[in-house]
Amino acid sequence: MSVRLAETPLIRALPLFKEMSERSFAAMMDVSMLQRFPARADIIREGELPDFLHVVVEGAIDLFATRDGEETTIDIVYPVSTFILAAVVRDEPQLKSARTLVPSQLLMVPSQVVRDTFKHDAAFAHGIVAELAARYRSVTRVLKNDRMLSSAERLANWILSSARRSGRNEFDLPLEKRKLASYLGMTPESYSRGMTALEQYGVTSHGATITVTDPARLMEFAKPALAADD
Amino acid sequence: MSVRLAETPLIRALPLFKEMSERSFAAMMDVSMLQRFPARADIIREGELPDFLHVVVEGAIDLFATRDGEETTIDIVYPVSTFILAAVVRDEPQLKSARTLVPSQLLMVPSQVVRDTFKHDAAFAHGIVAELAARYRSVTRVLKNDRMLSSAERLANWILSSARRSGRNEFDLPLEKRKLASYLGMTPESYSRGMTALEQYGVTSHGATITVTDPARLMEFAKPALAADD
DNA sequence: GCCTTCGATTGATATGCATCAAGCAGCCTT
DNA sequence: AAGGCTGCTTGATGCATATCAATCGAAGGC
Numbered sequence: 001m002s003v004r005l006a007e008t009p010l011i012r013a014l015p016l017f018k019e020m021s022e023r024s025f026a027a028m029m030d031v032s033m034l035q036r037f038p039a040r041a042d043i044i045r046e047g048e049l050p051d052f053l054h055v056v057v058e059g060a061i062d063l064f065a066t067r068d069g070e071e072t073t074i075d076i077v078y079p080v081s082t083f084i085l086a087a088v089v090r091d092e093p094q095l096k097s098a099r100t101l102v103p104s105q106l107l108m109v110p111s112q113v114v115r116d117t118f119k120h121d122a123a124f125a126h127g128i129v130a131e132l133a134a135r136y137r138s139v140t141r142v143l144k145n146d147r148m149l150s151s152a153e154r155l156a157n158w159i160l161s162s163a164r165r166s167g168r169n170e171f172d173l174p175l176e177k178r179k180l181a182s183y184l185g186m187t188p189e190s191y192s193r194g195m196t197a198l199e200q201y202g203v204t205s206h207g208a209t210i211t212v213t214d215p216a217r218l219m220e221f222a223k224p225a226l227a228a229d230d
Numbered sequence: 231m232s233v234r235l236a237e238t239p240l241i242r243a244l245p246l247f248k249e250m251s252e253r254s255f256a257a258m259m260d261v262s263m264l265q266r267f268p269a270r271a272d273i274i275r276e277g278e279l280p281d282f283l284h285v286v287v288e289g290a291i292d293l294f295a296t297r298d299g300e301e302t303t304i305d306i307v308y309p310v311s312t313f314i315l316a317a318v319v320r321d322e323p324q325l326k327s328a329r330t331l332v333p334s335q336l337l338m339v340p341s342q343v344v345r346d347t348f349k350h351d352a353a354f355a356h357g358i359v360a361e362l363a364a365r366y367r368s369v370t371r372v373l374k375n376d377r378m379l380s381s382a383e384r385l386a387n388w389i390l391s392s393a394r395r396s397g398r399n400e401f402d403l404p405l406e407k408r409k410l411a412s413y414l415g416m417t418p419e420s421y422s423r424g425m426t427a428l429e430q431y432g433v434t435s436h437g438a439t440i441t442v443t444d445p446a447r448l449m450e451f452a453k454p455a456l457a458a459d460d
Numbered sequence: 461g462c463c464t465t466c467g468a469t470t471g472a473t474a475t476g477c478a479t480c481a482a483g484c485a486g487c488c489t490t
Numbered sequence: 491a492a493g494g495c496t497g498c499t500t501g502a503t504g505c506a507t508a509t510c511a512a513t514c515g516a517a518g519g520c
Binding site: 406407422423 | 468
């Protein structure tokens with residue numbers, strides 16, 4: 001049940017945990033678990049109270065909402081970051097479900113421990129504030145994009161940020177196209193058509209590889225004023 | 231420039247400020263301002279760095295995003311609560327603009343002071359965490375509604391929460407219909423048509439007064455699984 | 461009390477995107 | 491190498507909602 005500190009350098013380095021005292025961190029790890037899950041494993045379900053704060057150590061997590069059997073992907077989380085922090089600190093029902101996209105390793109910190117620790121360790125509280133604020137801004141951006149951009153523009157903006165993140169003009173899709181489509185708030189069909197539409201704006205794709213051949217042209221189309229900072 | 235403590239009981243009672251030490255609170259008020267604005271006054275503009283954390287003491291604030299001259303209302307804030315907290319704690323550009331909807335009174339706390347105080351006053355840090363988490367969940371809900379509900383369903387859900395909040399089956403619109411429409415992510419025309427469509431589900435409206443004549447029927451239509459808690 | 465103005469409504473039309481329905485291609489299995 | 495599964499693409503159609511345009515109606519000014 002307990003996690004050895006030797007296994008945690010990546011976690012310790014997270015903004016959320018970096019500044020907290022060695023003592024609280026050790027105590028927290030002592031009651032946490034590091035667990036492996038296969039691909040497509042259900043991790044948490046919408047509507048339930050959060051038992052654990054989760055940290056993605058390895059793999060990828062799909063955060064999605066359900067209604068009438070329909071799903072929409074709200075966020076996709078990669079190492080090393082956390083999910084359902086807000087539900088944990090408020091101890092309120094989760095608004096999203098989570099499942100692994102690929103085989104993943106998760107650190108699970110009992111949520112009561114998170115709440116207790118953040119009351120006693122100021123540095124941890126600051127980490128939580130920074131993380132929550134960043135996430136808040138991120139959802140806000142998604143909402144703005146959904147409301148004000150066409151599906152092709154959202155796609156273009158996503159390609160631009162992915163290229164920027166990778167530091168190159170060519171990169172591979174880190175997930176299924178259908179998931180990406182859902183994440184961008186559109187159907188797989190619309191994603192596909194959007195992609196062909198973007199060809200005239202300096203994007204080509206072969207299989208899972210996307211190449212930005214004319215970044216300036218693409219930016220002109222995407223008008224990435226809204227694009228990301230954090 | 232400074233705010234006298236006698237003027238602040240409402241602010242002091244806010245979850246955000248309630249638990250903090252008298253000393254930090256007094257110091258914070260000492261460098262804050264209480265200011266009145268007429269209706270439709272611009273308060274902050276998207277893209278700028280936050281100079282102040284704002285608290286709506288009186289009136290109503292429209293938080294909106296702009297693009298190509300188009301606007302969409304992201305949130306509407308009533309007394310007594312805060313806005314642009316996330317941008318303040320991260321000291322990053324605001325993602326939304328704000329303007330008064332009606333004559334309003336705002337408390338303005340210099341953002342550097344907010345950041346300093348939350349480093350020294352643990353109780354204030356906790357308040358910020360709770361507030362941020364609540365807001366995060368609230369945007370998440372809006373996003374889910376936008377993605378998964380039809381415009382009429384969003385409207386129905388909004389009516390149900392408004393009725394619940396007012397404690398009665400009849401209530402008055404607290405703002406222009408066009409603003410409400412934008413807030414719900416639709417045009418004024420769609421709002422209007424949505425309203426007539428809801429008549430067969432137990433809602434009538436005359437002018438700015440909305441009456442839920444058959445709550446059960448309306449709930450059946452709205453399927454308010456996603457509705458609010460906080 | 462009438463006129464002006466601005467928002468709300470209603471109607472007609474347009475369009476973006478979803479949905480439905482086949483094809484198609486890569487990949488795994490045998 | 492053949493078959494079949496799965497996910498991607500492409501085409502045809504439909505629907506929800508935006509857009510455009512006109513009328514209506516209430517609130518405020520003169």
